Amino acid sequence: MQENIYLPSSSERKRAITAYLLVGVLFFSGKSDLSVYEYYHFKQAIGRYTATMFFLLVLLFVSIIPFVRILAFIPTILVFINLVWIGILVYFAWKGVYASNVVQAPWRKRIYADIGGRMLNLFDIKKNVYGEISNDISSQFPPLGI
Numbered sequence: 001m002q003e004n005i006y007l008p009s010s011s012e013r014k015r016a017i018t019a020y021l022l023v024g025v026l027f028f029s030g031k032s033d034l035s036v037y038e039y040y041h042f043k044q045a046i047g048r049y050t051a052t053m054f055f056l057l058v059l060l061f062v063s064i065i066p067f068v069r070i071l072a073f074i075p076t077i078l079v080f081i082n083l084v085w086i087g088i089l090v091y092f093a094w095k096g097v098y099a100s101n102v103v104q105a106p107w108r109k110r111i112y113a114d115i116g117g118r119m120l121n122l123f124d125i126k127k128n129v130y131g132e133i134s135n136d137i138s139s140q141f142p143p144l145g146i
Helices: 010-019 022-030 036-064 066-095 107-122
Strands: 033-035 128-130
Touching (some): 010 036, 036 128
16 A cells, blocks of 8 residues: 555645645645645645634733632643644655555554644535545554664
8 A cells, every 4th residue: 555655746845845834825725736746735834823722812811810820820831732743744855755645554643634634624625635535544653663
């Protein structure tokens, strides 16, 4: 099944890495046709921005209320965990890793793509996706090897 996996080009990998920057999200929002690889990382980036904004809003809310300020470290820790996870996702984008069948991927590798997909559906943003979709995910998520 290895031969059925879509292999992204180096330019697609570079565009996917820029998707994690705000300028990349704006770039992908304007494009109507995306490859499977670009669409997956676009959903990851949208989900990441949504989760980060949620954690920062919780941090702002918790830091305003005087008797709850003690709990302000919880969203702060979540923001830092989010930043580390973003680094891992950028590493996956750099290596050319994606989950073409997001349903079969483990939850920790699809959480941002799920959030991003829900946000795209919420705002009714449709993209034309091209490329082969494989059902074999065994080789799509190699160990980090950092």
